[in-house]
Amino acid sequence: MLDRMATPPTRIGVFGIGLHAYWEQFPGLKGRLEGYQREVEAGLAAAGAEVVSAGLVDTAPAARTAGARFAAADLDLLVCYVGTYATSSQVVPAVQHVGRPVLVLNLQPTPALDYERTNTAEWLANCCVCCVPELAGAFGRCGVPFNLVSGLLRREDGPEGERAWREIGDWVTAAGAARALRTGRLGFLGHTYPGMLDLYSDPTMLTAQTGVHVETLEMDDLQARVDAASDADVARHLDQARRLFMFSEDSPSDPLARAPHPDDLAWAARVSVGLDALRRDFALDALAYYYRGLDGNANERLGAGMILGNTLLTGSGVPCAGEGDAKTALAMLILDRLGGGGSFTEFCAMDFRDDFLLMGHDGPFHPGIAEGKPILRGLGLFHGKRGHGISVEARVKTGPVTILTVSQTADGRLRLLTAEGESLPGPTLRVGNTTSRIGFRMPPAEFVDRWCALGPTHHCALGAGHHGARIAKIGRILGLEVAWVA
Numbered sequence: 001m002l003d004r005m006a007t008p009p010t011r012i013g014v015f016g017i018g019l020h021a022y023w024e025q026f027p028g029l030k031g032r033l034e035g036y037q038r039e040v041e042a043g044l045a046a047a048g049a050e051v052v053s054a055g056l057v058d059t060a061p062a063a064r065t066a067g068a069r070f071a072a073a074d075l076d077l078l079v080c081y082v083g084t085y086a087t088s089s090q091v092v093p094a095v096q097h098v099g100r101p102v103l104v105l106n107l108q109p110t111p112a113l114d115y116e117r118t119n120t121a122e123w124l125a126n127c128c129v130c131c132v133p134e135l136a137g138a139f140g141r142c143g144v145p146f147n148l149v150s151g152l153l154r155r156e157d158g159p160e161g162e163r164a165w166r167e168i169g170d171w172v173t174a175a176g177a178a179r180a181l182r183t184g185r186l187g188f189l190g191h192t193y194p195g196m197l198d199l200y201s202d203p204t205m206l207t208a209q210t211g212v213h214v215e216t217l218e219m220d221d222l223q224a225r226v227d228a229a230s231d232a233d234v235a236r237h238l239d240q241a242r243r244l245f246m247f248s249e250d251s252p253s254d255p256l257a258r259a260p261h262p263d264d265l266a267w268a269a270r271v272s273v274g275l276d277a278l279r280r281d282f283a284l285d286a287l288a289y290y291y292r293g294l295d296g297n298a299n300e301r302l303g304a305g306m307i308l309g310n311t312l313l314t315g316s317g318v319p320c321a322g323e324g325d326a327k328t329a330l331a332m333l334i335l336d337r338l339g340g341g342g343s344f345t346e347f348c349a350m351d352f353r354d355d356f357l358l359m360g361h362d363g364p365f366h367p368g369i370a371e372g373k374p375i376l377r378g379l380g381l382f383h384g385k386r387g388h389g390i391s392v393e394a395r396v397k398t399g400p401v402t403i404l405t406v407s408q409t410a411d412g413r414l415r416l417l418t419a420e421g422e423s424l425p426g427p428t429l430r431v432g433n434t435t436s437r438i439g440f441r442m443p444p445a446e447f448v449d450r451w452c453a454l455g456p457t458h459h460c461a462l463g464a465g466h467h468g469a470r471i472a473k474i475g476r477i478l479g480l481e482v483a484w485v486a
Contacts, residue, residue, distance in 0.1 A: 002244070002367065005285075005317040007337070008183070009050040010176035013070040014041055014079045015094055017086035017131075020058040026121040030056065033083035033125065036109060036153060040081045043155075043165060047172040049077075054094070056083065063093040070098045076182075077175040077477070080135075081105045082128040088138035095144055101477045102139070103171055106132045106150040111158055147171070147476060174473035177337035180285060181330060181478065182211035187284040189217040190291035190303070192324035198457050199325045201408065206326065209414045210478060214326065215282050219291050219299050225281070226274030226302065237269040237276075241308060241376065244315075244367055248377040248393065257432040260378040260390055264305075268390040271302060272309030279318055286333045287313065290324035292386050304387025307363035308376070311392050314343070315367040321459065322363065327406040327414075331461040332366075334416075335404055338470050340463025341369035343396065345403065348435060350444040356424055357444050359403075359462060360435035363392045369464040371397040371423075377432035391432040396423045401438060402467040405460040409481075416475050417456050419447070419485040420466045436462065441486065454483045 016037035023030045034056050041051045052073045054066035070078060078100045080091060095102050106128050113126060132148065139146045149171070151164025186206070192199045203214035251257035279287070287310065293300025310320035319332030321344050328344065335342030343366040349358040362382055367374050374394035381388050404418045421440040428435040440447045468484055475482035 002312060002315040007180065007317065010048060010076050010172055010179060011052060011074060012044055012049040012077045012079055012172065012175065013052045013054065013073055013075045013098070013100070014044065014081060015054040015066050016040075016056040016081040016083045017091055018056055018058050018083045019086050022084065022124060023058070026124060029084070029121055029125060036083055037081050039153065040105060040107065043168065044079065044172060047169040048176065049172050057090060057094060058086065060090045060093060063090045066094040067097055070094065070100070075100045076179045077101055077103055077171065079103045079105060081107070082132060082135075084124050084127055085130045088131070088134050091135055092138055092142055092144065096142060101175075102144060102146040104132065104135060104146055104148045105168070106148060107153040107164060109153045111152060111160075145476070170470045171473055173338060174470045175477060177334050177470070178474050178477040180333055180337045184212045184285035184333065185215055185283055186212050186326060186329055187215050187217050187278070187282055187287040188324070188326055189222065189287060189289035190219060190324060193290050196323065196458060198407070199323065199327070201326050203326075205412055205414075206330070209480065210330065212330065215284065217278070217282065219302055222274050222278055222302055223298060225277040226271055228277070229270050229273035233273045234266065234269045237272045237309075237312070238265065240312065241265070241269065244374070245376045245392070246373045248375045251377065251430045251432070253429075254431045256380040257430065258378045258380065260376050264378055264389045265376075267301070267305050268308040271305035272312055275306065275309035275313060279313055284318060286318060286329045287320040288324050288326040288329040289320065290322060294386075296387075300387045303385070304382060304389040307392055308390050310364035311367060314364050319366070319461075320344070320364050322361065323459070325457070325459050327408070327457050328459040328461060331404045331406045334471070334474060335402065335461045335463035335467065336366070338463070338467045340402055340465045340467050341366040342404075342461040342463040343369065343434060344459060345434070345462040346459050347448065350448065351437070352444065354426070355443055356437045356439040357447065358428065358435055359438045360433050361459070362433050365392045365394045365434045367394070369396050370394045379432045392434060393430065393432050394434045395428055396436040396462055397464055398423050398425050399464065400466045402463050402465065402471070403438070403460045404463070404471060405457045407455050407457045409455065413481065415455070415481045415483060416471055417451070417454050417483045417485070418468050418471045419451065420468050438462070447485065450485050454485070
C-alpha cells in the first residue's frame with residue numbers, strides 16, 4: 001500500500017577481453033566472443049543493472065581508452081568478462097584508475113571440451129580460465145582489489161551456470177545497496193539518546209567510509225512543516241494508516257498500552273505529513289532522530305508523535321532509526337536496498353525454553369515485512385522517553401531473517417556485523433512494541449555471547465530473508481570489515 005521512493009539503477013561498466021593476435025589467425029573467433037559478451041551484458045541487465053559497455057578490449061591502448069570511459073561514467077561496479085586468453089597489460093589500464101570494485105567473470109561457454117575433436121580455434125573460444133591466474137597476480141601487484149566468479153556462461157547449462165549467475169546477481173544487488181550509501185543523504189534530526197556511548201558517531205567518519213552525506217536537521221525544520229500541514233493531507237495520512245494498520249483495543253497485559261486516542265491519532269497523522277515534507281525538501285534517503293523535549297512542550301510533542309510517520313517512511317524505502325542511531329539507519333538502508341526491508345530492532349529477552357531471542361523496539365517498523373497487518377496502539381508513556389502517543393505493534397513474518405548492525409572499532413573503522421536466523425511463530429508481547437521471536441543456529445545465550453564479543457551497536461536492523469552473502473559483498477565493495485556470527 002506504500003509507494004516506494006524511486007532509486008537509481010545500479011550502473012555497471014563491462015568490458016570483454018581477448019588477444020588481438022588471434023583475430024587474423026582464427027577468423028570468426030572475435031565475433032563469437034562478442035556474442036558471448038552480449039549474453040553477459042543481457043544477464044547483467046536482467047539482474048537490474050544499467051550497463052555501460054566498452055566492448056571487446058584486445059590491446060593495451062584500447063584498455064586505456066576503456067578506463068577513461070569508465071572513469072567518467074559514475075559506475076558502481078566494473079566487470080571484466082574473460083572471453084579467451086588476454087595479457088594482463090590490456091586489462092590493468094582499464095580498471096586501475098576507475099576507483100570502483102572489479103568483478104572478473106570466468107564463464108566457460110561449454111561444460112567440457114570434446115577432447116578428441118576440438119581444434120585450436122574451438123579451444124581458444126573456451127580457454128577463459130587461462131589468463132585468470134595472470135590477472136589475479138597482476139591485480140595483486142598493482143594494488144587493484146578484485147573479486148572472481150567462475151562457472152558456466154549460461155544458467156541453463158548446469159549447476160555451475162546457475163550458481164555463477166546467482167552469485168553475479170548478488171554482486172549487482174550488493175553494488176546497488178553500496179550505491180545507496182555512497183550517494184545517499186542521511187538526515188540527523190535532534191540528537192543521540194543521552195548516555196548511549198555505542199551510538200555516538202562522527203558524521204565525517206560516516207562520509208569518509210561510506211560516502212553518505214549527513215544532513216543536520218533542527219526540530220524547527222520539522223515543526224515548520226507540521227504547522228504547514230493541510231487538513232486534506234492529514235486526512236490522507238489518516239486514511240493511509242487505516243488501510244495499512246489494525247487499530248487496537250486496550251492491551252490485556254499492559255495498562256500503558258491502550259486503544260489509540262483519536263486526538264493522538266490526529267496528531268501522529270499531522271506529524272507524518274510534516275515528516276514526509278521534511279524527507280522531500282531535504283531529499284533524504286534515511287533518517288536518524290530523537291529529541292527529549294521538556295514538560296510537554298512543542299518539541300516533546302513532536303518527538304512523541306513520530307513513530308507512525310517514520311513507519312510509513314521506512315515502508316516506502318526511507319528507513320528511520322530512533323534514538324538518534326545513525327549507524328543503524330545505515331544498516332536499515334542496506335537491508336532495505338537488498339530487498340529485506342529492515343526494521344529498527346534491539347534484543348529484548350532470551351527464551352531458554354524454546355531457544356529464541358525476543359527482538360523488537362518501540363518503533364518505527366517496516367510494514368512490508370510484517371506478519372499480517374501491523375497494529376497501532378496508544379501508549380500512556382514511552383519507556384525511557386518523554387511524552388505519550390501512538391506506537392506500532394508488529395512482528396516480522398515467519399521464515400528466514402537477517403540481522404545487521406553497523407558498529408565502530410576503537411580505531412574508528414566501521415564494521416558490518418550480521419547473522420542469519422529464522423522468525424518463529426508463537427506469542428509475543430502486547431505492549432505497543434515491535435517484537436518477534438528470532439531463532440539462530442545456536443542457543444540464545446551462546447549467540448548473545450558470540451555477538452557481543454564482536455563489539456556490536458545496541459540496535460540492529462532486522463530484515464526478511466537471508467542476506468549474509470550479499471552483505472559480505474557490500475563489505476568488499478566499500479572496503480569495510482564484515483563479521484558474521486554463523
